Amino acid sequence: MLDVRGLKKVYEGSGRRIEAVRDLTFSVAAGELVCLVGPSGCGKTTLLKCVGGLLEPTAGEVFLAGRKVDGPPPGTAFVFQEYGRSLFPWMRVGANVGLPLRRKGLSAARRRVLVADALESVGLADAAGAHPWQLSGGMQQRVAIARALAYEPDVLLMDEPFAAVDAQTRADLEDLVRRLWRERSMTVLFVTHDIDEAVYLGERVIVLSASPTVVREQLRVDLPRERDQSATRAAPRFAELRTHVYGLIQAAKRGTAPAARDAAVDLGKDSPPVR
Numbered sequence: 001m002l003d004v005r006g007l008k009k010v011y012e013g014s015g016r017r018i019e020a021v022r023d024l025t026f027s028v029a030a031g032e033l034v035c036l037v038g039p040s041g042c043g044k045t046t047l048l049k050c051v052g053g054l055l056e057p058t059a060g061e062v063f064l065a066g067r068k069v070d071g072p073p074p075g076t077a078f079v080f081q082e083y084g085r086s087l088f089p090w091m092r093v094g095a096n097v098g099l100p101l102r103r104k105g106l107s108a109a110r111r112r113v114l115v116a117d118a119l120e121s122v123g124l125a126d127a128a129g130a131h132p133w134q135l136s137g138g139m140q141q142r143v144a145i146a147r148a149l150a151y152e153p154d155v156l157l158m159d160e161p162f163a164a165v166d167a168q169t170r171a172d173l174e175d176l177v178r179r180l181w182r183e184r185s186m187t188v189l190f191v192t193h194d195i196d197e198a199v200y201l202g203e204r205v206i207v208l209s210a211s212p213t214v215v216r217e218q219l220r221v222d223l224p225r226e227r228d229q230s231a232t233r234a235a236p237r238f239a240e241l242r243t244h245v246y247g248l249i250q251a252a253k254r255g256t257a258p259a260a261r262d263a264a265v266d267l268g269k270d271s272p273p274v275r
């Protein structure tokens with residue numbers, strides 16, 4: 001579905017040259033929910049923008065459903081971290097959610113159905129007439145998710161979408177993403193710097209190195225498909241996986257290989273190979 005091959009991104013300008021992403025290669029299968037996790041500043045946002053066609057790679061290529069990405073691909077929706085900036089404050093919630101649908105050339109009646117359905121999916125059926133600033137941060141982020149859903153994307157790209165909400169709201173939104181992923185059979189690429197969030201949400205976790213970024217390891221999350229904030233996070237396997245990823249991230253920050261004991265943990269034997 002999604003193929004990232006030899007992706008490199010160098011920012012140049014004002015006499016500075018920053019190699020944000022060095023050489024990234026990985027694939028995401030159709031209908032997979034994959035979390036990308038890495039140290040702060042390792043180029044996660046840069047990578048996601050390249051995948052979403054918002055930024056041109058310096059080298060390498062991104063393919064989506066077999067087509068090379070050279071601009072925002074149809075069928076792809078973004079949810080960003082900064083919901084406050086991604087919703088238009090002067091537009092009501094329903095209008096915000098329906099805005100991208102205008103590009104699809106749908107009838108007004110069909111747009112109304114999609115907007116209502118998306119708001120219902122995120123538990124905000126009653127909020128269509130409100131302005132974003134009348135809602136809490138968590139509700140605003142649910143509006144941003146509804147806007148992405150209304151577009152009926154095949155691929156949902158999420159860039160640290162819950163970084164700015166409180167812990168309880170975050171847990172609810174994590175469960176919302178897993179539910180919507182299952183119900184709508186979307187491919188989801190979810191970027192986070194939060195290790196627990198990556199392991200809780202993902203069917204697979206791709207761990208990135210520090211910048212300039214490469215894939216450090218990929219591991220399959222062999223937790224039950226039905227996840228629960230209490231039971232899953234208390235499971236020994238959850239602890240094992242998060243400890244392993246934590247070790248990788250710490251080693252990435254130091255620029256060293258992970259400790260031998262940690263590397264020996266039986267993890268991700270069925271993971272796709274890192275190419």
Ligand SMILES: Nc1ncnc2c1ncn2[C@@H]1O[C@H](COP(=O)(O)OP(=O)(O)OP(=O)(O)O)[C@@H](O)[C@H]1O
Pocket residue numbers: 011012018019020039040041042043044045046047193211
């Ligand atoms: N437009 C830009 N111009 C120049 N440098 C940039 C630009 N955007 C990002 N960078 C640099 O590229 C590197 C990676 O940044 P990026 O935002 O992609 O990382 P990140 O992993 O998403 O960060 P964080 O975890 O803090 O959100 C950083 O060194 C950053 O300063």
